[in-house]
Amino acid sequence: MHVPLLQSLSPSSISVIHHQTAHHNLSVYHLRLHHVQRSSSFLTSRGRLSPTRIAHYEDTSSTHLAADRMIENVRFAGDFNLGFLDFVEDHPKIDWVGNCNELNAAYAADGYARVKEGTLGVITTTFGVGELSAINGIAGAFSEHVPVLHIVGVPSTIQQKVKPMLHHTLGDGRYDAYYKAAQQFTISQASLTSKATAAAEIDRVITECVVTARPVYLMLPTDMAYEKISAKRLQTPLHFEPPANDAEVEGFVLDSIVKLVEEAEEDVIILIDACAIRHGVKREVEELYRRTGFPVYSAPMGKTAVNEAYERYGGIYVGSISNPAVKEKVESAKLILSIGALKSDFNTGNFTYHIPTQRTVELHSDITHVQYARYPGLGMKRLLPKLTARLQPFHEGARLLDVPKFKLVVPKEDNEIISQTWLWPRVGQFFRSKDVVVTETGTSTFGVLDIPMPCGSVFVSQILWGSIGWTVGSTLGAAFAARDLGMGRTILFIGDGSLQLTVQELSVMMRWGLSPIIFVLNNSGYTIERYLHGRTRKYNDITNWKWTQLLDTFSSVGAKSKSYTVRTKSELSALLDDPEFAKAEHIQLVELIMDKEDAPRALKVQTELSGLTNKYTA
Amino acid sequence: MHVPLLQSLSPSSISVIHHQTAHHNLSVYHLRLHHVQRSSSFLTSRGRLSPTRIAHYEDTSSTHLAADRMIENVRFAGDFNLGFLDFVEDHPKIDWVGNCNELNAAYAADGYARVKEGTLGVITTTFGVGELSAINGIAGAFSEHVPVLHIVGVPSTIQQKVKPMLHHTLGDGRYDAYYKAAQQFTISQASLTSKATAAAEIDRVITECVVTARPVYLMLPTDMAYEKISAKRLQTPLHFEPPANDAEVEGFVLDSIVKLVEEAEEDVIILIDACAIRHGVKREVEELYRRTGFPVYSAPMGKTAVNEAYERYGGIYVGSISNPAVKEKVESAKLILSIGALKSDFNTGNFTYHIPTQRTVELHSDITHVQYARYPGLGMKRLLPKLTARLQPFHEGARLLDVPKFKLVVPKEDNEIISQTWLWPRVGQFFRSKDVVVTETGTSTFGVLDIPMPCGSVFVSQILWGSIGWTVGSTLGAAFAARDLGMGRTILFIGDGSLQLTVQELSVMMRWGLSPIIFVLNNSGYTIERYLHGRTRKYNDITNWKWTQLLDTFSSVGAKSKSYTVRTKSELSALLDDPEFAKAEHIQLVELIMDKEDAPRALKVQTELSGLTNKYTA
The missing domain is CATH 3.40.50.970 (Thiamin diphosphate (ThDP)-binding fold, Pyr/PP domains)
Structure with a gap:
């Protein structure tokens, strides 16, 4: 075509x-x-x-x-x-x-x-x-x-x-x-x-x-x-559609999947991952989960592929690192329809999926897995609409499945320290529809996982490749794209260590009049590495730059920017609630003073898992 | 061995x-x-x-x-x-x-x-x-x-x-x-x-x-x-000597070279290039030129391989871009002993050596060329001492060859603009024995070529690879090496455009208490590119950072640094003559305000040559 x-x-x-x-x-x-x-x-x-x-x-x-x-x-x-x-x-x-x-x-x-x-x-x-x-x-x-x-x-x-x-x-x-x-x-x-x-x-x-x-x-x-x-x-316009599926194989596979759903007595969940976004099937997937009513979850790399405000969306599944309620729901389902999975270490809680292959159907861009069977060449773009049509009749049963709400709860803490536990839900309240949220690999990506994002917002992270410093360039590109698409604000969360790799690109954002909000988590070095190895090592320290001078130094005379240092919960809340700040009309940098050894829940669990399989301790 | x-x-x-x-x-x-x-x-x-x-x-x-x-x-x-x-x-x-x-x-x-x-x-x-x-x-x-x-x-x-x-x-x-x-x-x-x-x-x-x-x-x-x-x-200690030369071939080649020197009636010059430094034969080469008295010149990439204060050193040969006196002396010699040549475009004035192969002997680390003949495996490390012994008897004739002095002359100009023509000889006066001078590919490397450097100083540049931004990291490494070796100051010349690529490494210099002097040629963008293509193009513009804020922004509270903006010849001379500045006891950055379209002589000649062979104008 x-x-x-x-x-x-x-x-x-x-x-x-x-x-x-x-x-x-x-x-x-x-x-x-x-x-x-x-x-x-x-x-x-x-x-x-x-x-x-x-x-x-x-x-x-x-x-x-x-x-x-x-x-x-x-x-x-x-x-x-x-x-x-x-x-x-x-x-x-x-x-x-x-x-x-x-x-x-x-x-x-x-x-x-x-x-x-x-x-x-x-x-x-x-x-x-x-x-x-x-x-x-x-x-x-x-x-x-x-x-x-x-x-x-x-x-x-x-x-x-x-x-x-x-x-x-x-x-x-x-x-x-x-x-x-x-x-x-x-x-x-x-x-x-x-x-x-x-x-x-x-x-x-x-x-x-x-x-x-x-x-x-x-x-x-x-x-x-x-x-x-x-x-x-x-x-002759170029042809960007994936190749057609073999009709006979496709029919066979559809029958197989329907049979598995029947055998599962409609106790089915849908798990969305990165390739659902990258290979352009978000709309097809939405049709599937809305028309069937099957509960839907997301892997970290698939976050915001599904509207996180959707009533039958349950949150992020990441193996043993998952919120326990999510883990229980996903792992107890009789059938998992996995769409666009990229099962990397970090995207799966260090390979801790407890989902037997026997209970899994995996749809990919160029292959389909049904339990142990492989169907190379059978791509999801063309398969999904047909699958939705075949599964729609099950929706009444599917609706009976309970989906605990993926909720935003800001914990009460009786001190003013900006903790990881408090920070992420608090900034979660700040997010709006159509915001683009970019998080650096490290505490930021882990932190945002537990936070539901508003409808239409977009989560951008690099969980498989994990090249630190990536978010600075990526935010520049994302902010251009957001502007072109008429989206909302572009918001970056990055650590002090990561920002040092690629800092000069802030200059280009200003040159183009882009207005991202950049939160710099100043926790005195490579906190994620401290958790992994060498908690008190010098090699996890960095020079403490004068972060709030960066924007001014990297801009021409007269360029508009604003920088803040925030040390307490009250200060941060006041800033987030300030409508001038929230409007994001010009670039803003917020230095958040945080504890050197604090880390989000998911990161702590992950490092414990890593310790169990640590080859260094032999 | x-x-x-x-x-x-x-x-x-x-x-x-x-x-x-x-x-x-x-x-x-x-x-x-x-x-x-x-x-x-x-x-x-x-x-x-x-x-x-x-x-x-x-x-x-x-x-x-x-x-x-x-x-x-x-x-x-x-x-x-x-x-x-x-x-x-x-x-x-x-x-x-x-x-x-x-x-x-x-x-x-x-x-x-x-x-x-x-x-x-x-x-x-x-x-x-x-x-x-x-x-x-x-x-x-x-x-x-x-x-x-x-x-x-x-x-x-x-x-x-x-x-x-x-x-x-x-x-x-x-x-x-x-x-x-x-x-x-x-x-x-x-x-x-x-x-x-x-x-x-x-x-x-x-x-x-x-x-x-x-x-x-x-x-x-x-x-x-x-x-x-x-x-x-x-x-068993490691063995780092190059492999032995075949004695028979070596003897034959030595005879051939001696014969050529005789036929040239001692009208011989020595031309030193990069690989004389990199393959560790500086001392062997010095023996050769001192004992024979043959006039010695250097290619750009070989600059400071020879002590530039040596009385029989004539300066830099770079094909048609050479100072005319150097060009005449080198190209009229009856025999050229070329040592460690890397004949890249930029190192040869855009491939404009006017030296016939018939009059050339080339010594390399792993091959020797005598006129058109190739002797693979015959390396210079072992050949050079033997060659020196064989050529030493010619020294009386060689001494008669005149070598115009490679001189440092600061031109008089009746204005206060810091011109390229004036800048390089003026900073040349500032250089001292044992300084390490690092120049960025661009106007800086071209500028320094015409300036003799003091005995024992070292020139560092990347003329073949030419990756801009390289000098910032390279200066960090060079400054460590200089400190280890008890050498003098490390001095960097870099353009505003190049510094933007790798600027964060200034932070590491300060963290380690290194004290380079960094001259930033602020000429509003990519001047070398303006000469090559797109003189008034926007793509040759950059954001004009607040250069003198860089060191402070990239350092911890209390780190010692000093930055200057210099707009006139008098101001620069005063600064260079200030003993406190010259001592270089902590890191210093000097922003030099220069004209956007000014360029060193050698660069201008090079761009004219490039124009002649420009494939774009087809």
């Missing part, structure tokens, strides 16, 4: 610039640019803007633009793609965004794609130095199923043959080393070395990026950025 | 911890630690410090330490090596250094190894997220021949077989993906999965690291960090 891009990927606008002219320029995939220059270079293949080239560009641009579509979060780095950058800056539909470094930009592209579901994140970097600086961010997108297009400006096609000892090379003529590294962390790659195949290659990698929800890698040689190619392929 | 480590690698202390006990622990290669925590994680293979393990360690440590030797700049990151970290923190000869992020740490290890010649830089990171964040720094060390040992804490040997979906994995069971990427950027790799082979593997990669002056990659599984193995191999 071929569908126009804009319709196929809802609700966001996306993806490929369609040119209606007879030819189009290869520099076509972009909208918002995350940019950092790598001013390192003297390159034989480029130089100053020439009149010839400008003319070349103007030939086509005026007619290009009307039909342009967008890929967001493109970001440039340096000399091997400066030429391409001109097209971008001149493009009326592209916002140029300059990042401070490539890793932060990759994080931003990832965060953007997560919030603007169905959209690609796009990052552009330069050969070698730029792309390798970003590679951890790309690998994270691979790990967590986030579609990111990485465009790398590379030396010209001639240089790739001759292999001179250019800057940014390894000095030994291996021009393919970065490509080989990228192959490990992207689902598909293309090098645009031929006019004849370039368009098809671009279409191929973009399609694979969206369909698989994984990063892809596109090499754009300096000379190719200026080539003109036929626009014929652009008459 | 086997020599004890301390003697084989002069002048630094280095490298392998030798245990005199019957067994030793695998956690053995370290001294100074660059550390960042990645607090992301819940790991089944580790937990809290257990009494068992402490005892285990103490069994051996007391006797280990007496014989310990050192590898510096080790740096840890996070959870898959927290156990190993305990050994390090408890080690009396190890300074623990916490970096803000992994890329900065890799840069620091690189900078450390460059200044402390003959020493390994060591960085330790965690699996996936940590090692990939560092990979651009490792690749740069590969490109520029810097010996860096990268120790990666990885999941336990059992987990590597079972391949659970741990945090920091790609979620698809590919536990070898990071290793495959690392293979592209390291000369040798080892995974310590067996007690039987671990010691030999450690010895092998360290030897290859030092002998080839390239990074190596060592995987340390969590469980293996606590294993005890036989210390027998430690009775």
Whole structure:
């Protein structure tokens, strides 16, 4: 099935610039640019803007633009793609965004794609130095199923043959080393070395990026950025639907699942995880749980895939770390319909699911498991609507199942210390519909798990990949996406240790007038690590920066920002209740002074589990 | 030939911890630690410090330490090596250094190894997220021949077989993906999965690291960090000498070179480049030029390999970009003895050497070229002393060759603007013997090329790899090395654009009481890029931070630092002449307000050359 891009990927606008002219320029995939220059270079293949080239560009641009579509979060780095950058800056539909470094930009592209579901994140970097600086961010997108297009400006096609000892090379003529590294962390790659195949290659990698929800890698040689190619392929919209399921297998599997539900006497729960979001089946899943009435729970990575205010939603299931009521309900169910699971250590309470395979049906983007049976190629996107239709008749029985409410309770504590136990429900009261809440791996992600979030709000975290510092770039991307989608505030929770990795990106938020609220948990170092190992070790200490000076230091004269240090419960409550603060009209940073050894409940339980299986103690 | 480590690698202390006990622990290669925590994680293979393990360690440590030797700049990151970290923190000869992020740490290890010649830089990171964040720094060390040992804490040997979906994995069971990427950027790799082979593997990669002056990659599984193995191999010191030359070939080549020198009627010059420093032949080269009296020049990457105050040193040769007097002398010589060349674009004035191969002898670490002939395996370390002996008789003729002096001249300008033309010679006057001068790729590196540096001072730059932001981490490592070696001040020149990439590492300098002087060239963005492409483009602009607030913001209360903004020539001269400033007793940052479109001479010439070969203008 071929569908126009804009319709196929809802609700966001996306993806490929369609040119209606007879030819189009290869520099076509972009909208918002995350940019950092790598001013390192003297390159034989480029130089100053020439009149010839400008003319070349103007030939086509005026007619290009009307039909342009967008890929967001493109970001440039340096000399091997400066030429391409001109097209971008001149493009009326592209916002140029300059990042401070490539890793932060990759994080931003990832965060953007997560919030603007169905959209690609796009990052552009330069050969070698730029792309390798970003590679951890790309690998994270691979790990967590986030579609990111990485465009790398590379030396010209001639240089790739001759292999001179250019800057940014390894000095030994291996021009393919970065490509080989990228192959490990992207689902598909293309090098645009031929006019004849370039368009098809671009279409191929973009399609694979969206369909698989994984990063892809596109090499754009300096000379190719200026080539003109036929626009014929652009008459055919790209096809982003997953492949059709085999009808016979699908029918067999549907029968099997219905039979299991019958045998379970309708004592069935639905468990939602990350891939339900990433592979775009949130609406199909909602149909399933609303029409059947089966109780629904979420894994940590699936948090907010389900509207957490829904009356038959029970909260977060994370194995032995779960709230005991949730644990009991999930583990005692006769059948679990698991959707989009990513059963990583942290997402499962250290592999403590007590759910026998015999009682489980797992739906994935490209495979279905029914008990022990595997059905490769049977994807959930097409299976889910049919499953909903078949299970709907069970809804009367399903409604009888009791679902204890996932409640927000702020505990009473008779002191003024901002404890982890008190903090998370208290900020939970501050959250509003449509807020985007980004939490750093560490105490923040653990803390928010126990807090129900309002309808329409979005939880963003990186639980499988777990690269600390990720949230700063990710918040930048998320805030752009939230602005584009007309969502609410973007709120970041991050520890003092994590913020040090990627702090400069605060500057870019201010440059673009974004207005996130950034809570910095100042607990004197790496608290999560203290729980894991080396409670009093020096290696868990950090320098105590002057946190409330950061925004001012990283901004131009006159930029608007506000910073606060908050030491007590009363102070924090007063701030959260201040309507001026809550409006979030400009960027705000709140330093929360907390105890060095305090940690959320879930984190404490997790570390106890880790201790039991600790290989170090042998 | 086997020599004890301390003697084989002069002048630094280095490298392998030798245990005199019957067994030793695998956690053995370290001294100074660059550390960042990645607090992301819940790991089944580790937990809290257990009494068992402490005892285990103490069994051996007391006797280990007496014989310990050192590898510096080790740096840890996070959870898959927290156990190993305990050994390090408890080690009396190890300074623990916490970096803000992994890329900065890799840069620091690189900078450390460059200044402390003959020493390994060591960085330790965690699996996936940590090692990939560092990979651009490792690749740069590969490109520029810097010996860096990268120790990666990885999941336990059992987990590597079972391949659970741990945090920091790609979620698809590919536990070898990071290793495959690392293979592209390291000369040798080892995974310590067996007690039987671990010691030999450690010895092998360290030897290859030092002998080839390239990074190596060592995987340390969590469980293996606590294993005890036989210390027998430690009775045999490692052998870091390059392999012997074939005597017959060597004799033939020496005869050939002598014949060429005779035919050139002693009109011979010596051209020194990067690998003369990296492959440890500075002293051999000095013997050669002093005993023969041949005029000596340096390529940019070889700057300060030769004492720049030496009377027969003529300055920097960089093809068409050279000072015309240098260009004429070098290119008219009848024979050029080139030592340790790395002929990259930027190091050769965009490949504009006008030296015919027929008039060239090239000595490298592992090959010799005589005119068109190649002699693989014939290395310069052993060849040079013999060559010096054979060429010494020519010294009377050689002395007659005139060498125009490489002079420091501060131009008179009738305005107060801090111009590039004026700045570099003026700071040249500020340099002292034993200073370490680090310059960022960009206007700074170009600017310093034309300035002779005092005897014993060291120039540090990254001209082939050219990763901007590198100098901040590198300065941290260089400052540690300078302190260890009893050298002078560490002075960094960096642009406003570059500093934004890696700025947080200033914090680590202060934490350790290092006292570099940091000149920030505030010229409103990426000036080098403006010259290359997009002179007035927005993508070459950056946010103008409040530079003089950085040090205060990134330090704990009470840390000593000073920052200055300097707008005129008089102000800068006064500051440079202030003895308090020049003493550099604590960290100082000097913001230099400069013109957006000003650039050093060499940069302007380079950009003109680039324009001629610009592939973009097609």
